[in-house]
Amino acid sequence: MANHLYLVDGSGYIFRAYHRLPPLTNRHGQPAGAVYGFTTMLWKLLDDLGRADGPSHLAVIFDASSKTFRNTMYDQYKAHRPPPPPDLTPQFPVIRDAVRAFSVPCIEEEGLEADDIIACYAKAALAEGWQVTIVSSDKDLMQLIEPGLDLLDTMNNRRIGAAEVVEKFGVPPEQLGDVLALMGDSVDNVPGVPGVGAKTAAQLIQEHGNLENVLAAADGIKKPKLRQSLIDHADAARMSRELVRLVCDRPLAQPLDQLAMQGVPPEPLRAFLEDQGFRSLLTKLGGATADAAPPPPRPADEPAFVHKDYETVTDEAALDRWIADAFAAGAVAVDTETNDLDCIRATLVGISLATAPGKACYIPIAHGGDGLLAEAPAQLSRETVLGKLKPLMEDPSILKIGQNLKYDLIMFRRHGVDVTPYDDTMLLSYDLDAGLGAHGMDDLAKRHLSHACIEFKTVCGTGKSAITFDKVPLDKATEYAAEDADVTLRLWRKLKPRLGLEAATRVYELVDRPLVPVIAEMERAGILVDRAELARLSAEFGQEILRLEGEVHEIAGTKFAIGSPQQLGKVLFEGMGLKGGKKGKSGAWSTDVTELERLAGEGAEIARKVLDWRQMTKLKSTYTDALQQEINPETGRVHTSYSLAVAQTGRLSSNEPNLQNIPIRTEVGRRIRHAFVAGPGNVLISADYSQIELRLAAHMADVPQLKQAFAEGTDIHSLTATELFGEVNRDTRGRAKTINFAILYGISSWGLAARLGTDRADAQAMIDRYFERFPGINRYIAETIAQVREHGFVTTLFGRKLHLPAIKGKTVGERQGAERQAINAPIQGTSADIIKRAMVRMGPNLAAAGLGDVRMLLQVHDELVFELPEAQVDAATAVIRETMERAAEPAIRLDVPLGVEIGVAANWGDAH
Template sequence: MAANHLYLVDGSGYIFRAYHRLPPLTNRHGVPAGAVYGFTTMMWKLVDELHRAEGPTHMAVIFDASSKTFRNDMYDQYKAHRPPPPEDLVPQFPLIRDATRAFSIPCIEEVGLEADDIIACYAKAALAAGWKVTIVSSDKDLMQLIEPGLDMLDTMNNRRLGPEHVIEKFGVPPEQLGDVLALMGDSVDNVPGVPGIGPKTASELVRTYGDVEAVLAAAEQIKKPKLRQSLIDHADNARLSRELVRLVCDRPLPEPLDDLALKGLPPEPLRAFLEDMGFRSLLAKLGGPQPAAAPAASIDEEVDPPFVHKDYETVVDEAALDRWIAAAYAATQIAVDTETDGIDCVRAKLVGISLATAPGKACYIPLGHGLAGDDLLAEPPTQLPAELVLAKLKPLLEDPSILKIGQNLKYDLIMFRRHGVDVTPYDDTMLLSYDLDAGLGGHGMDDLAKRHLDHACIEFKTVCGTGKTQISFDKVALPQATEYAAEDADVTLRLWRRLKPRLAREKATRVYELVDRPLVPVIAEMERAGILVDRAELARLSAEFGGEIQRLEGVIHEAAGGPFTIGSPKQLGEVLFERLGLKGGRKGKSGVYSTDVNEMERLAGEGVAVARLVLEWRQLSKLKATYTDALQAQINPETGRVHTSFGLATAQTGRLSSTDPNLQNIPIRTETGRRIRDAFVAAPGNVLLSADYSQIELRLAAHMADVPALQQAFARGDDIHNLTAQELFGEVNRDTRGRAKTINFAILYGISSWGLAGRLGVDRGEAQAMIDRYFERFPGINRYIADTLAELREHGYVTTLFGRKTHLPGIKAKTVGERQAAERQAINAPIQGTSADIIKRAMVRMGPALAAAGLGHVRMLLQVHDELVFEAPEADAPAAAEVIRETMARAAEPAVTLSVPLGVEVGIGKSWGAAH
């Protein structure tokens, strides 16, 4: 007789996989049931496959009984950052237990223990009884249990996991995995680990020294200073982490092993459950009569097929290409992605195009592999000419009846436009996620695939390598290139199927359709245009800044009583608080004094010369390294311009960001910042126009908080800071206006009395009195703050006038500091977010407005905070300025009607500095 074989299913893992596999759906009773349906189909597939194979004799599905376990008693911050389960998932938990019982399979949970611990207890007991054990999960924590007689079944990737997989992934066998997990920590479960230690370093340490205690005992021997110090400083956290990741395996079993015997698949309990839920398509699989048709919103659809990379096709002949184009027309939508040999959208070469017409149906069309005569591919592989492929795809990609779907589509739009193809219409899954879930996680493909599809995408480094041995994508062999690129299109299409239906349900359609989606081609054109930079001026500034930095170093050393490394926080802290004996120094956990900007500004405000000089040295050093030095290397040799990359889904409140270079951080009000802007120039015969919203956040605050005094002042064109000074201090002079300006902006950022006291150099009582007077004079602001915080506490997010949501999960944190930080963010987020929405609306409308005025040749080049920068022929600048001013002033209309005018200032000059 064959040995008993116990299968233990990680039910909690199955629940969240099921929840994210389908959009929100309801059963025939109107109860949320998308996760129930997904769970039922996954269990059905598992049971069916196991019955057809040499499957289990015993089985159980294990669940988490509650969020609090013995680990929370051990460490109160354990899993503290995890948000509560989605509201529509909570009522599905008991239904999922019912689904398990409908399959006549025991479902087990135990208060105080996690599902992983229960699985460990059953696994060890079964092994001791001589049984075989299979754990159905891909959870890394459970991999600690793998040993002879026990393996894991990863149903997501349809593979069994043994010791060799643990060694491949973590570099150590299963019995040492807990030590690796303890050292590296886990941000999801809030296991602290040791700062600075990732999977690779943790694995090396455990292989070299042994378990956590052995690693800590050997810390003094480690040659890398930072690693050595981190192990010494965080030894207690390492020991705590080892206990947190250790699985309990010796508790009494909630149900005896023999009670887990499989009883086949009796149809009646399952039929009754499916009929009650209204799962008609599943009942059809079971056979027999079906219930009456369910309501329109109920479930009658199948889960997307699993990822099967081998089904992806490499398109290398014209007939296959025609077949995929026909499939796209039949589907009426297609996911599309480009592969290039670099990340510079202006200089990169198109290497291939991937398409997906349905989940699991994707292809890769190579265009430029092995054409550079490299060593890896002696002869270029068979592939279609790029001109032929693009000519055949152009009608499809430009057809208004076929929706094109991309992930971060901006880059792909640029690549296609460089080849004469204008992609339209389109959806962008990155922006769908951004407009639905800003603040709840990243919006890159890897993050979204894991969060919504429970799928780990093939990493770029897997196919191209890393470091000095990294190759560009045109050197990747076609089978690997196809698997990677086609998966991108497949994942993008699956994400769109999850995210797009949520727009209307979650009232995010307006911000997506009116603000973010139409901005994509506008930003693409701005990145292609770039801005001209005077290399000689940058070089001159670099030399000048270098001399000034050297001079400052001498002055700092003299003021400090001797030389030290100014860029070293450790040495600077010792100079300030030990050598100079300054008061108020505070050390962090590492034992190093804090010398961050707040600390240095505090000391500078107290008249400490070294602190003031160091702040100046830091600013100048940063500007030199980030701009005057780096910009010279970032000038495109073909265009003579710098082409910054704008991030459309980075800032939580809806603002754009920029990288390579980051133009958002050039100081606006300092002389040094102006001089850097002077190096950004117009082409010969042209000028730059800088159009800036004037005090837009204060204007929006006046509208959103409904403050008549402020609304009337803006309507009259009064100086708002003078008005505030008169209201608060009874007189207007340079000092009171400066204080009023600080208060106006500080209140909108949720500043505390402590924070305001620090900024104004007054005691806390006086600062609180100023805040109280401000709310007395402008009570609408206080009401706005109270209403905004109430919205945050009720929903977990705040919204802009255009409906953009900013989720702030910190409001549910256990620590007071995190909750207060979320509250401060919440006060400003609707205002800053509405400001971002308005300038984006202006950008979208700017091209048509200029074209209508006969100024279509005027180009928008940059967006920085509340400012837009244009390039125009000198003779057209005055007319362009009027169109730009009018378009920006009316950008909110008609979607939003404001009670205050939007002031816009436009400057014109040969350089950005002169125009600004």
């Protein structure tokens, strides 16, 4: 096997570790948050690499000091960078000790930056024919990418090659240094050429080939400001080119063969962990002792909420100061304020930031007076604020923290700002405490901070007197908005440390967190809707409703309000004398769907027609009428909003409008999907997992017959019919299908009897026979119920915890209900995790195949919907199928194949 060298940017790891955890101390009372974070990150990296195509050689590279040859070349280089936080500096040598404790080479060299040392080792290894991976997402290191060398971005779990560089910067790696020289770098104080950003720099290099050619052609550039800036700052550009050029020819501090991986001997690591008092990591190593160390320390006490201390930022100097604070802190909480809950239609009104507990500000950008004659308050322009915030929001070394960040990502993206990297406190809470409470900011603040947030209605009012946020006076707006950012930062400091301690890192980092920008882009894209078709259906449904209403009244012998349960109950059970009715506590007759289906099954024609009337009325009011109002007048599309932290099993939910509840089992319901169409020249692809929950049940319960059937493509319901009834026909297959799904939902013999139309004894006999033929299912159910009774939660294959507190309920009904939920939750939750992973990988996979025009529009349970040029259907179908079929890998390797059914058409109805 060829040698594969991994070079870890240790300096980048340090700052990521420091800003991911709140202030902690070790057993000696010394600062240790960065040490703890760095140790867990390096451990995870080594574990992940060991399970994948592990490295043959590896080293961690650090900056030796802040002064290098670049400071001699330009004394202002990195001059604006603040010194490291006082509590971080003493952790630097301990972090080096942590690397050595893993028996991994730790390399640094005076006069060179870590990037230069990495470049020297990378070039030397490539010259020997080795493969090289640099563990970093630093744009400067992207210059090194060539065949045989890539970057591994562990924060976003992706590989960066030449294609990703072209996608991000518009030029290949060999031209990236010229682009960086032109655009400069405000963080490192590389001057560049004023007025030249990334896009302009890329265009210039694309056109002229390199920096010197650009400068030579400056006189002929048509844009006057750009031309003059290039002429005036040519020397600065040339110096910038040398500042960003990586040194790659210095002698190596340690020979390549000394970087060989020998595994991680436990004893040096154990001694280090015991000295630091990292009890949870000792447990992971398998060596925790009763007196090893105290529990991990808690975040230091935080200041009280003092709203008058929040700052309203209305001038550039103040904004610059806050941005500098954010860079110095390395992490910043951010929140946007708008004039509408619909982020596609909303106007950005202001932005709030928080850099430390109690230290927050509000930057108004579109506030006006409350009234026609009121004067707008003094505030910075949207262009100024976003122009200054863009480098901060896009800087890979600064963590951005949000609460339900999807909304904010969309607002920023609408204005050309791509926020990365990020954490979302709503998702942190969701992945830690699903089932234990809501995950909105107000709920989390009460639960974790004992703080009641200012209510929106307090500042904007309610009812007819309500105003939009852009009309709120700045003092009140600042208290409300800055508090949001302050609360978000404090919640992050409480929740983020729990991820590793409570085994939630995997689902957060591999499933939920990377999904946020994917969903944001889907919501922005929306799906085209044929208004005329919806109007036609509304009219047709309206006629059908009138016809059914007349028939119901004729059968009843009287006119009444069919939509009134009270009037309908009286007609059915008193006027018509139908038997078996039951009254509720209010004394009114029950007319719910169960009761009406019972009556219909007993031959009451009126009950069937009332059910049809209800369905038609719901389809008209909820979909064909309402969807017309949801069409965005600017895009002609419907932009549904996905909730990422509502369904306890991890599933996404769709609202405003809800596109996941459009009925598809009835012909009339399917017709609504025909109104969802592709744009001109495009088609829709519907890709749907086939029987994914049954496949997962076969894997998770380890059922040989089911696993073999799925591997061979056998019809699973026919197999069950053979096992239970000894023969396969339409009736036995239908009954087997009902049983297959019912068992996975923990159905009782009473419930199965009702579904199959048989008595309880027969239903119980079928359940017993099912467990006899598939004992793995019975074992899985028993083990799952035992787990939820003992721990109060069950888990998916990806480690998502699904808490079911009702398992400790006071009544038998509560406890049995929790048990039924527990049986299906791991299966349904794993299914949700898998389709989320497919969604996260879909964009990069399509882009890598040259299919950047394919857009993912909708996720509906086990189905994904795409819009794409018709000419790309074959190529896209192959990528979509492979991405979905392999979505669980490499984290989970299933014993059964995942089947994907794909349809193509001009509208959603025909595609599905």
